[in-house]
Amino acid sequence: MSFTPPYKYITASELAEKVKQADPQQVQVIDVRDDDFVGGNIVGAKNSPSNAFYDNVKELVEENKIICSLLSDCALSQVRGPKSARIYSELQKELHPDSKQEVLVLRGGFTEFAQQYKNDPALVEKYNSMYHDQ
Known part of the structure; x- marks a missing residue:
């Protein structure tokens, strides 16, 4: 028996297209990084740290039910x-x-997204290479 997750994956380029064309009522990025969120994020992302995600998920569902x-x-x-x-x-x-509502997961996460789009202010904000470039 195979398991099918209740979400789909999206690539960095697919997300970039969605973010650039998005009506704020159509797409919401929930970034579940913890302390690493301060190093930059996808424009418009809402931070809901994974260490408290379970406690806040009901509120997130209600806030984003029209997305x-x-x-x-x-x-x-x-x-x-x-x-x-x-x-x-x-x-x-x-x-x-x-x-x-479609629930998506960014393949490669913020790390891969930032590698491609860190210099595009329409897609990435507050980028700090101290947190990402080694």
Whole structure:
């Protein structure tokens, strides 16, 4: 039996297109990085640190119920992003079973996104290379 996650992955270039064309009521990026959020973020991202995500997820679901695409983002999208997307998606389906909201996870996370778009102020803000460039 195979497991199908309740979210889909999106690439950095697909997200860049969504962010540039987005109506704020259509796409919301939820960045679940903890202390590493201060090193820069996707423009318009809302920080909901993974260490408190479970405590805040119901509020996030209610705040974003009219959004068409909700994106969960972390540094690499290997643990925090997918876990948060799963938790969000499950609660969203429980509270709003008829919702058509799409829950996405950024493949490669903020790290990959920033490598490609750190110099584009329409996509990345507050970028600080101290946190990312080694």
